[in-house]
Amino acid sequence: MMKALSRFLLGNDSILVTKYVQRFxxxxxxxxxxxxxxxxERFPQATSVKVVDISGGCGAMYEVHIESEEFKGKRTVQQHQLVNQALKEEIQGMHGLRIFTDIPKK
Structure with a gap:
């Protein structure tokens, strides 16, 4: 039924919709x-940590959103390097990782 509904809504883009509906x-x-x-554990001052498997649940690709004071004074590339270091072991088995970092708003 999900596939039929997604085909009705988006035609050829139904596979994409089906993956997101299944994930939801x-x-x-x-x-x-x-x-x-x-x-x-790595960022104890984090006010927000969100990890989402965006590969449909197979673990090939993740999206990480993290907001922490530990990023204050660091360039975006340095913030992302810290996240990459923390997830070093997990990254070895992934196809890709999207990282979004921020400093908490006051």
């Missing part, structure tokens, strides 16, 4: 839980 209806993946734990 599914539970949190083990990879998301593991990486969230690692980032919270």
């Amino acid at each position: 209806l599914s539970s949190v993946t083990d990879g998301e839980v593991r990486m969230t734990r690692i980032l919270k």
Whole structure:
């Protein structure tokens, strides 16, 4: 039924819609839980940590959003390097990682 609905809504783009609908209806993946734990340990001052498996749940690609005071005074590339270092082991088995960092607003 999901595939039929997505084909009706978007025609040839139905595969993309189906993946996102399935992801929305599914539970949190083990990879998301593991990486969230690692980032919270590495960045104890983080006010927000969000890890999302954007590969449809297979663990090939993730998106990470992290807001922390630890990033203050660092360029974006340095912030991303810190995240990459924290997730070094997990990254080895991934196809890709999208990183979004920010400093908490006061």
